[in-house]
Amino acid sequence: MCQHQPECPTADSADREAARLVAHHPEQGWSLLCNGVLLFEDTGELLPDGQVIAPRRPLEATHVVTAA
Template sequence: MCAHNPPCPTAEAPDREAARSLAHRPGQGWRSLLCNGVLFADIGKLLPDGRIVAPLRSLNTARAAA
């Protein structure tokens, strides 16, 4: 999917977030579409195969809510 040289990490790679951003649309409920097909949204990351990777939550945020 990526045409960059050197190619960006694939959607399955641990460093998938290092891929280049192709689009940015925060007003539509998603933040960025990367060239490896990963979509950053409010719910976390949506991978090209439909899997969702939940956003990382800070422990400080969890403690403040308790």
């Protein structure tokens, strides 16, 4: 799929997110990389073979309120 020199990382490599952007739609929350990987705003991914990579962003801190 990639025609860049040097070639972008493949979709099954550990550094797949380093591939070049082909399409970027921040209003919809996703981007398509040259290697066929769909990146989502929540850091989740959809690989070309249909495999889903769960989001990796840290959970937001929650505040615990205790009664005095």
